[in-house]
Amino acid sequence: MAVDLELAPKSKRPAGEPCCEPVAYPDIGRAQAERLAEVAKALGDPVRMQLVDVLRRHAGKVCVCELVPLFELSQPTVSHHLRKLRDAGIVGSERRGLWAYYYVEPDALKELSAWLS
């Protein structure tokens, strides 16, 4: 696991040229790196990437019965991917009667987006 960064003293150099200029400290700490990585990891699957894309593109909320036919996957597998996205805080769900509707949490991708740009 990573530790919260501390620039250790270099080991001795064999040649006159130094290995490199002193490295810049990471701007993000361990905690933020883990939050960002959690979101990125949830997006790190083509199916989930497309799921989020559909949900984001849809103004309102989309029910699972609409999502499953978009993929050549079983319903439990799609449900599993939706759970991953929900665990990462990227999407939310709401049950209305027999159906479940999913939607993208508005601010879920903001931090990652900000870090990337």
Added chain:
Amino acid sequence: MAVDLELAPKSKRPAGEPCCEPVAYPDIGRAQAERLAEVAKALGDPVRMQLVDVLRRHAGKVCVCELVPLFELSQPTVSHHLRKLRDAGIVGSERRGLWAYYYVEPDALKELSAWLS
């Protein structure tokens, strides 16, 4: 695996109320989803997230001997993470004598960043 999206006809509804409004087609296709997911997956680890952050923050190039002490990880493990990042096209490397220098590929994160915002 995902298929290249096609809105299948709905199954019959139990009640009068429809399940939901017709879903928006995903804007991204399978190929783009896989590219985006590949980058996101590579970023989906706290260590790699911090690695990229250090490299991005550093104007020039950083050598591995600087990166290893930042983590409580063995050198082979850091090397492994750097390889993942390189395989995803996020970073590049250059050997100069005994040392290896890593840097962030300028346009590597552009597509993901654009999709996120």
Added chain:
DNA sequence: ATATTCGATTGACAGATGTCGGTTCAATCG
């Protein structure tokens, strides 16, 4: 009440992932 439907959960499985110790290889130093 019984059957049906939607969606989540469980159990199982192959495959990938993170980590390490040990090794290897190229380049440098003495």
Added chain:
DNA sequence: CGATTGAACCGACATCTGTCAATCGAATAT
């Protein structure tokens, strides 16, 4: 030359991940 050093590679290991078939629970329809 031989010894040392930085970094990548290999083999092993436990864990996690993606997928499915089967099942379950709740809500609805007949």
